[in-house]
Amino acid sequence: MPMRPGASASGGASLLAAFRVVFVGGVISFRALFNWLNPYIYVPTMLIAPVFQILLFAYVGRSAGVADDGFYVIGNAVQYASIPCLFAMANTIAGERFTQTLGIVLSTPVNRVALFVGRSLPVVANGWFVAMVALFVGGRVLGVDLPLRVWPGIALCVVVASASCTGLGLLQASIALRVRSTAVLSNIVFGVLLVFCGTNVALDALPAWMAGVGRVLPLTHAIEGARRVAGGAGLGEVAGLLAREAALGVAFTVAGLLALRYVEGQSRRHATLELQ
Amino acid sequence: MNGLRRSARVLFTLWWLQLKIVAVSAFDGILNVIYPLFFATTAFLMFGQSGNPEALVYAGLGAAVMGTWSAMATSASGALQSQRWQGTLELLVCAPTRLALAVLPVTAALATVALYSLVATLVWGRVVFGIEVQIASPVAFVVALAVTLASLATFGFLLSVTVVRYRTGWALGNLLEYPGWLLCGFLVPLDLFPGWVQWLAQTLPPTWGMAAIRSAAAGQTPWGEIAVCAGLGLGYAVLATILSERLVDSARRNATLALT
Numbered sequence: 001m002p003m004r005p006g007a008s009a010s011g012g013a014s015l016l017a018a019f020r021v022v023f024v025g026g027v028i029s030f031r032a033l034f035n036w037l038n039p040y041i042y043v044p045t046m047l048i049a050p051v052f053q054i055l056l057f058a059y060v061g062r063s064a065g066v067a068d069d070g071f072y073v074i075g076n077a078v079q080y081a082s083i084p085c086l087f088a089m090a091n092t093i094a095g096e097r098f099t100q101t102l103g104i105v106l107s108t109p110v111n112r113v114a115l116f117v118g119r120s121l122p123v124v125a126n127g128w129f130v131a132m133v134a135l136f137v138g139g140r141v142l143g144v145d146l147p148l149r150v151w152p153g154i155a156l157c158v159v160v161a162s163a164s165c166t167g168l169g170l171l172q173a174s175i176a177l178r179v180r181s182t183a184v185l186s187n188i189v190f191g192v193l194l195v196f197c198g199t200n201v202a203l204d205a206l207p208a209w210m211a212g213v214g215r216v217l218p219l220t221h222a223i224e225g226a227r228r229v230a231g232g233a234g235l236g237e238v239a240g241l242l243a244r245e246a247a248l249g250v251a252f253t254v255a256g257l258l259a260l261r262y263v264e265g266q267s268r269r270h271a272t273l274e275l276q
Numbered sequence: 277m278n279g280l281r282r283s284a285r286v287l288f289t290l291w292w293l294q295l296k297i298v299a300v301s302a303f304d305g306i307l308n309v310i311y312p313l314f315f316a317t318t319a320f321l322m323f324g325q326s327g328n329p330e331a332l333v334y335a336g337l338g339a340a341v342m343g344t345w346s347a348m349a350t351s352a353s354g355a356l357q358s359q360r361w362q363g364t365l366e367l368l369v370c371a372p373t374r375l376a377l378a379v380l381p382v383t384a385a386l387a388t389v390a391l392y393s394l395v396a397t398l399v400w401g402r403v404v405f406g407i408e409v410q411i412a413s414p415v416a417f418v419v420a421l422a423v424t425l426a427s428l429a430t431f432g433f434l435l436s437v438t439v440v441r442y443r444t445g446w447a448l449g450n451l452l453e454y455p456g457w458l459l460c461g462f463l464v465p466l467d468l469f470p471g472w473v474q475w476l477a478q479t480l481p482p483t484w485g486m487a488a489i490r491s492a493a494a495g496q497t498p499w500g501e502i503a504v505c506a507g508l509g510l511g512y513a514v515l516a517t518i519l520s521e522r523l524v525d526s527a528r529r530n531a532t533l534a535l536t
Contacts (some may be wrong), residue, residue, distance in 0.1 A: 040444035044451035052454030059464040060319055064326040064335075180301040188307070201321045208291030 006212040018114040019138060019269035025110075026118030030182035033119075033128075034088045046126075050140060052133035057140055067202075069128040074154075074198040074230055076136035078223045080171045081162045082193050088123040089169025092116070097180075101271050106264055112255060116173070120166045120253075127162030128155075146230055153229035153238070160242050161180045161222030166192075168218050170256030177263040178272065193219055221245040247269025278346025287384075290440070294385035305349045309392045313342030316397050319463050320405045325501040337493060338462035341486055343393030344428055345456040346488040349502045352432030353449020355438040364427045366533050367438065375432070375524055376517040383432035394421075412495030413531035418501075420492045423502050424485025431481055434516035441523040443535050461486045 036042050058072040096102035105115075132155060139146055146154070170191060176182045193199070196206075196214040203211040203220070214220045223244045225238040267273045297333065298304045308374035316339035318454065323335040359365040371378050411417045435452070439445035459465060460482040466474050477483045488501035527533050 039443055040442075041447040044447045049451055049454060052451075052458065053401045056454050056458045056463075057318070057322075059458060059468060062468060064323045064328075064331060066322055066325045184302045184307045187311055191311060194314050195317050200318050201325065205325055208323065246325055261277075 006069055008239060018111050020120035021114040022121070026121050029092065029183060030122035030126075032087065034084075034123075035091075035095070036084075036087070046084060046130045047137075050077060050083075050130065051138050054138035054143065061200070070146075070230065071202075071227065072200060073135065073138045073142060073144045074226050075091060075223050077138055078158055078161050079130050079160075079197060079199040079219055080134050081131035081158065081231055082165045082190050082219065084121055084130050085127040085137055085162055085165040085236045086143060086169045086172060086186040086253050088126065089091075089120065089173045090176045090186050092119045092169045093173045094180075094182040098115075100274055101219050106268075106273065107136065112261065114172060115259075116260065117253075120170060123166050123169065124159070124162045124178055127165060128158050131158045131162065135189040143203060150232070153233075153235050154226045156235065156240065157222045157226040157229060157238070157245075159244045160243045160249070161226075164245050164252065165223065167252030167256060171252050171259055172256075174259035174263045175262070177267050184209040193217060196220070198223055208260050216248065218245065218248055221248070239245055246272035280288050280382070283373075283377055286373050287381050290341060290378060290381035291384050291388075294382050294532065296387055298385050298389050303385060304347070305389055305392070308343065308347045308351060308389065309396045312339070312346050312388060313400055315339070315342065315406075316344075316400065317365060318340040320401060320407070324405065324469050330404070332407050333359075333409060334490075335463055336401040336405070336409050337490060338486065339401065340409070341393045341424070341489060342389065342457055342462040342481070343397055344390035345462070345482055346453055346458060347390035347393060348383065348432035349385050349435070349449045349452040349456055351386045352447075353435040353452075354446045355382050355386065355432075356436050357380075358441070360439070360443065360533070361430070362534075363441070365417060369524055369527070374517075375437070375440070375520045376513075379436055379439060380513070380516075381431050383436055384426075384429040386432060387429040390425065397511065405493070409493065412492050413492045413498075416492035416498050417489060420488035420498050420502050420505075423506050423509070424482060424489065425511070427481035427485060427505050430509045430516065431511035434512050434519065437523055439519040440520065441527045441530075441532060445531065456480065456482065459483065479508070479513065480527040481505050484508065507526045 031037065035044055054073050054076040057076055061067050061069070062174065098104050135146075135154065135158075138144075168189065170238040172182075172185060175185060176242045179185055196210055197217055198211075198214055199219075199269050200207070203214055203224070206214065221241040223242040225245070226240070228238050229235070283403065316335075317338050319335050320332065323331045326332075341487075356365060356368075359368055368377060368378050398409060401409070435445075435449050459466075459469075459477040460480055461477070462482075466477055466483070469477070484501045484505035488498035488505060491501060493500035
């Protein structure tokens with residue numbers, strides 16, 4: 001139940017309100033703000049484009065004579081989860097600003113953690129779906145045969161990857177409170193993840209400093225985990241990688257929430273909340 | 277003669293105006309320089325693993341031209357959508373000139389700015405990866421590049437006019453970015469693809485433009501490839517002009533111009 005400013009609520013009522021904000025508000029916001037849900041946009045951008053990214057790098061790999069197709073299918077499919085995760089999280093701010101509702105949202109007495117965590121859950125689910133479709137279709141097109149038994153493990157790796165990348169998206173959303181060109185920002189972060197996360201060049205083949213940067217970014221450990229699972233490793237063998245990926249996701253989420261709180265205050269002081 | 281002069285004036289004035297807008301745009305100007313660098317870097321790292329210096333030079337030249345395709349596929353298809361968001365698309369359509377004359381300079385300005393990306397990628401490859409791209413025939417190289425950019429502008433023109441009628445048409449441009457990188461011979465030799473894909477690639481002007489640029493850089497004769505590239509570019513311009521008239525009629529009938 002929503003609270004009026006200044007009203008007090010019992011612990012149970014406020015918990016219920018937080019749950020409503022997380023689950024109901026999250027889904028409504030996702031449908032309203034992620035305007036790529038139109039099938040004419042969603043299918044080409046979210047379902048077909050990642051397959052072509054896989055094909056591009058698989059063929060570059062063939063041309064350069066390095067690594068096999070499976071390496072690129074898994075790397076690029078998991079990495080493409082970053083597109084929905086980064087863009088949708090940035091839209092939680094930019095979309096509200098565009099429709100001039102950002103001020104209203106931020107002036108509500110709602111719990112900010114519930115507000116933004118709620119908005120991130122559908123994003124994680126969508127990121128997972130996009131990556132899994134890319135993995136399946138990209139694999140079929142290139143003839144990369146992944147046995148049925150490895151799919152649950154890969155699916156778990158992709159869930160963790162999407163969640164940690166959404167954490168980074170939350171941090172980016174805080175920047176979107178001050179930076180108006182969110183599409184530019186999301187594209188640049190996507191590019192950084194493409195180069196540094198071992199997507200197309202294994203970490204041990206990257207220069208040491210780049211591999212070092214990659215290890216503190218989302219996706220890197222999940223991509224490595226997914227490749228190992230595809231190679232026959234059990235979940236126990238990649239648990240450490242997934243734990244590191246999850247820890248990075250939590251760290252980025254906490255950093256994002258703190259940054260949102262700080263930048264929100266700054267935006268109020270500088271009256272920049274609704275600058276288009 | 278007066279009509280021709282008026283058309284040339286419209287083309288030049290709009291191109292110059294759009295160039296000034298695009299050059300300072302974060303998305304169409306700055307991102308179009310930075311974004312292809314991520315893909316070029318990845319490609320350089322991949323080709324670097326092969327240990328073949330010739331392959332790296334091949335990638336260096338291809339990656340440099342690759343960014344010009346991005347500028348067209350994504351930015352050109354989004355150009356008129358931006359006008360729609362800003363509420364100026366209706367004014368553009370109502371302008372007392374043919375829509376083709378109003379839209380072609382927009383994509384020509386984008387193609388001009390794509391030169392930033394080309395130069396930036398060449399410099400990036402040279403400074404960071406030590407890739408030395410030798411240009412054996414500079415004059416032919418410049419002509420090949422100019423014709424490639426002009427044909428890209430007409431291809432972008434075709435993409436952009438679809439947005440006049442279909443408000444989700446910009447997604448088509450986003451979708452075409454990777455296929456264009458894949459098919460136009462920027463990083464992958466066409467003979468790695470099946471026959472039907474090679475045939476499809478031959479219908480895209482940048483395939484011929486890239487081949488001409490490589491020929492010019494290697495000191496071979498690129499004029500045949502340049503001619504085909506120019507011919508295809510002209511073909512796309514004619515097709516887009518015809519299509520633009522029909523799509524505007526349809527947009528007026530269905531009242532879709534102002535729909536965001």
